Amino acid sequence: MHGINKTVSFTAAGLILLFVLLASVFTEPFGARISVLQSAIVGNFGWFYILSVAGFLLFALWLFFSPYGSIKLGKDDDEPEFSYLTWFAMLFSAGMGIGLLFYGVAEPVLHFANPRVGEAGTPDAAREAMNLAFLHWGLHAWGIYITVGLSLGYFAYRHDLPLTIRSALYPLLGDRLSGWPGHLVDIVAIVGTLFGIATSLGLGVMQINAGLDYLGLVSIGTMQQMVLIAVITAIATASAVSGVGRGIRRLSELYMLAGLLLLLFVFLLGPSVFLLSTLVESIGRYLWTLPYTSFRTLPYTGAEWQASWTMFYWGWWISWAPFVGMFIARVSRGRTIREFIGGVLFAPVALTFVWFTVFGETAIHMEMFEGGGMAAAVQENVPTALFVMLDRLPLSVITSALATLIVVTFFVTSADSGALVIDIIGSGGNQDPPIATRIFWAVLSGVVAAVLLLVGGLQALQTAAVTTALPFAVVMVLMCVGLVTSLRAERRAGPGRRVARVPTASEGGAPVQPVGDGDWRQQLAAVIGRKGAIAAAAPPGAAVARREVARFIADTVEPAFRDIATELERLGRRAVIEVGPFNAGLAVLRDGEEEFSYDIRARAYHPLTFAFTDLKEADERWQMRVEVILRGGLHKQLLPALAGREAIVRDFVQEYGKWRGW
Missing domain, CATH: 1.20.1740.10 (Amino acid/polyamine transporter I)
Structure with missing residues (x-):
């Protein structure tokens, strides 16, 4: 058989x-x-x-x-x-x-x-x-x-x-x-x-x-x-x-x-x-x-x-x-x-x-x-x-x-x-x-x-x-x-994790086309250099399909992170970006030490079940939720359907500002 x-x-x-x-x-x-x-x-x-x-x-x-x-x-x-x-x-x-x-x-x-x-x-x-x-x-x-x-x-x-x-x-x-x-x-x-x-x-x-x-x-x-x-x-x-x-x-x-x-x-x-x-x-x-x-x-x-x-x-x-x-x-x-x-x-x-x-x-x-x-x-x-x-x-x-x-x-x-x-x-x-x-x-x-x-x-x-x-x-x-x-x-072999570090402009990385009207850049400069006010909270969370999440990471999150990395370098910081199929992370470095991290990742959740389910059927029932994870493990949910490239950048600036007491 x-x-x-x-x-x-x-x-x-x-x-x-x-x-x-x-x-x-x-x-x-x-x-x-x-x-x-x-x-x-x-x-x-x-x-x-x-x-x-x-x-x-x-x-x-x-x-x-x-x-x-x-x-x-x-x-x-x-x-x-x-x-x-x-x-x-x-x-x-x-x-x-x-x-x-x-x-x-x-x-x-x-x-x-x-x-x-x-x-x-x-x-x-x-x-x-x-x-x-x-x-x-x-x-x-x-x-x-x-x-x-x-x-x-x-x-x-x-x-x-x-x-x-x-x-x-x-x-x-x-x-x-x-x-x-x-x-x-x-x-x-x-x-x-x-x-x-x-x-x-x-x-x-x-x-x-x-x-x-x-x-x-x-x-x-x-x-x-x-x-x-x-x-x-x-x-x-x-x-x-x-x-x-x-x-x-x-x-x-x-x-x-x-x-x-x-x-x-x-x-x-x-x-x-x-x-x-x-x-x-x-x-x-x-x-x-x-x-x-x-x-x-x-x-x-x-x-x-x-x-x-x-x-x-x-x-x-x-x-x-x-x-x-x-x-x-x-x-x-x-x-x-x-x-x-x-x-x-x-x-x-x-x-x-x-x-x-x-x-x-x-x-x-x-x-x-x-x-x-x-x-x-x-x-x-x-x-x-x-x-x-x-x-x-x-x-x-x-x-x-x-x-x-x-x-x-x-x-x-x-x-x-x-x-x-x-x-x-x-x-x-x-x-x-x-x-x-x-x-x-x-x-x-x-x-x-x-x-x-x-x-x-x-x-x-x-x-x-x-x-x-x-x-x-x-x-x-x-x-x-x-x-x-x-x-x-x-x-003995050591960790096998792949870290995809995106080079900044000074290291030969391709320049990234700016988005929006530039206000977020002024806010980021304010976060690093002075105190002030900030607006716009992250949108609430929602479930998305796995393919949509992967596309969201590749087409929206990664470009937004590149924008942020480029601007951080101009302001005297460095950034390391890690990208996976369902997650992306950005770490802000100051004097070679990590100062702040901002990760967006997809997490699969499944309706409660008490039997040994077939994987094919289970796959159809999975729901995907995308979360923002800040340094220290703090979770806040992000709605991919509404979170465009600009919204991600602004949310990063807001959370980075909170972290620095801005």
Whole structure:
């Protein structure tokens, strides 16, 4: 099939289909082997999971504070495509989904009712319950995503390599990545990603079934879950085929906001002061115990608890990392490494902590101070945890229906978007792969989720995540080595930024034809030589198309800067002009030192989205805004449609005058 890497795609698909066949034909023996396999992996490689995941977090923190933090994920003149607010929301959406809805209530209550150590139902058990939830969903998870996302973004956008996993190992393997070593890396990534997606889909359909049962629509059962998987996977497939993906994304945006409203609803109607108090204490306890819990392997008490909780989460995050990593890389182009790590590591984690506190601590408060019943209900049926908690609050039917719709929407977008990521990897980084293969991977994700539920339910989902993540954890370690190797090589080579200095007239530069009536020249002379009054503020900002911006920079901004440079030289100053495709900067030099800078640059902004969008569609939705950036980082917007050559010159004079106190 044209447009795909047949070796990678067919091999990965063959391995996954072999699993489906064996699990379907030998259901009972296969299910019996699952617990044995999980125990073997955790018992023999648990130390590696713990060490590697702690290492990924330390690696991210080291890069954050290192001199490499100023390097961009892209070329030196690339600018971020999203505002900070939109970017933070998208980062959270990458990790906010089925998992938080499934475990937001269930995990704290289960730890509270069955603590790893100590007595159940006590304040100490409640504190430890939240500490474990924070550990499993906090910095470590995003340290994993940073490792993959940073490597993908760096090699794809700074070094123009394909947006696929093997590119991150180029510094180690070189051209051998075009052969079997590279194929093997991508095969491991595809298999791990698909089982990670299937794990999320399996958890999601269990919760959808529980929500529909609560609403009295569908009873809980394996067959019902098989039907639900088939129906919702068909919806995801249809979105890929029919082009309604944009509509699905609109729904995902709506339900993302609905999730935040649900969070606010529970906070306001729950024990609000209690939640704020526990949030502060839980964060402090988490940070205090983080060094120990990061390396805790429990060698003296056996691996059973570790297998069901920490190992499962580390495996799930690692298997999910190619999907989330590629997403956060694609929305972070133009950010520096330090910006990327700071945003990805802290913004989503903060909101996750709030989520677990509001939902988990509300349930614990109900158990401890409001008559109990939560722990018994959750232990009896884990997927019902959220609905049992909502049932104790007003408007429970409405909130339960809303929660079910949110899970359905995240199910659809996860299947559709996850299939796109797998397809990109299987196509060697082709970001517009064939639609037929995307349909195949979406359907296969649903099939694997159904098979895992059939052969072992929740335990099978956990085992799948832990097992398939093991080889990819090794790949991630190599990704860290490859990234550091390339960063060191780049630093030794020195900065590669092109500075297009425009010579002034005395240096042989062509004289520039003056514009306007000369008043701005008198004002510029006044700025340098004496104080006076100044008028005309810059026009307000507006969005423009990319081509219009490039034309604006070349035809309007650059000539205006040349006018200014010529006049500055006549007045005893010098100017350096830097010009890029979507930006231009002018620096005023006095005695060889920069006195003032005035930059005009285009910045791409994108409407808020919470799904993994196709680049072609995303391009159509981009909006361009042109900004004036003054020395010190002060931003003021400039409207290109109204800002002619004369207006730019006058605005420069005004801002230069303000800077000199004129």
